[in-house]
Amino acid sequence: MSPRPRAEMIEATRAKLLASARQAFGRLGYAQTSMDDLTAEAGLTRGALYHHFGDKKGLLAAVAAQIDAEMDQRLEAISSAVADPWQAFCERCHAYLHMALEPEIQRILLQDARAVLADSAQAGEEQCIESLGALLQHLIDARVVEPVAPLALARLINGSLVEAALWIANAAHPAQKLEQSLGGLNLLLRGLRRSDAAAATAGGA
Incomplete structure (x- = not known):
């Protein structure tokens, strides 16, 4: 199987972070949401979050x-x-x-x-x-x-x-x-x- 194109991988990572954040913000609220817990649930790192959204505020x-x-x-x-x-x-x-x-x-x-x-x-x-x-x-x-x-x-x-x-x-x-x-x-x-x-x-x- 050929590797996924880079653009597709980037979009998939963004989608994972957005879905995880949306669930966490909706359940816990912005202030109570931990970035470590959020990224772990998405199977990603905080570095991925910062790369795609800058910070927690950017993700919100x-x-x-x-x-x-x-x-x-x-x-x-x-x-x-x-x-x-x-x-x-x-x-x-x-x-x-x-x-x-x-x-x-x-x-x-x-x-x-x-x-x-x-x-x-x-x-x-x-x-x-x-x-x-x-x-x-x-x-x-x-x-x-x-x-x-x-x-x-x-x-x-x-x-x-x-x-x-x-x-x-x-x-x-x-x-x-x-x-x-x-x-x-x-x-x-x-x-x-x-x-x-x-x-x-x-x-x-």
């Missing part, structure tokens, strides 16, 4: 980016599966808040990454704002949402969703906070919609 950033990318894919799939653009937008916002109940997202993304990786978290939010802005521009062009600067509105909506998700993730009773947040979100979303668009939907129902 890579894990957070991986989870964030998966969330984006899930949200895109949810909104793409709904034919009505307005309903798709609403379901995307709802789904984001529901994700705040998932233990891995709670601990790694909404707790540890927010505390340890402030700059990286801000960069990730900018990408979310751009995506929301594009969706809102489409709704504005379709005369579903009142005309307004889409990126400004995207910042307001994203900020509301992130703050609500953090509130849910850090609550003693997160399911209760989710229910309260969804009620507030629905009120905010109704305020975005053009009155004539809502009337047209009601008339066609």
Whole structure:
């Protein structure tokens, strides 16, 4: 059997470290995770970790980016599966808040990454704002949402969703906070919609 190509071996090592770190950070939290235990579980050395990710903080950033990318894919799939653009937008916002109940997202993304990786978290939010802005521009062009600067509105909506998700993730009773947040979100979303668009939907129902 021929030896594996170097690029493939590098990718396999990174994948092992990410998988081991993701499991450890999700189970123990960032502060309680030992780099020696993590690398031993992956069958690798601390030198491999430092080579690929720099340090423990760099490893957390890579894990957070991986989870964030998966969330984006899930949200895109949810909104793409709904034919009505307005309903798709609403379901995307709802789904984001529901994700705040998932233990891995709670601990790694909404707790540890927010505390340890402030700059990286801000960069990730900018990408979310751009995506929301594009969706809102489409709704504005379709005369579903009142005309307004889409990126400004995207910042307001994203900020509301992130703050609500953090509130849910850090609550003693997160399911209760989710229910309260969804009620507030629905009120905010109704305020975005053009009155004539809502009337047209009601008339066609």
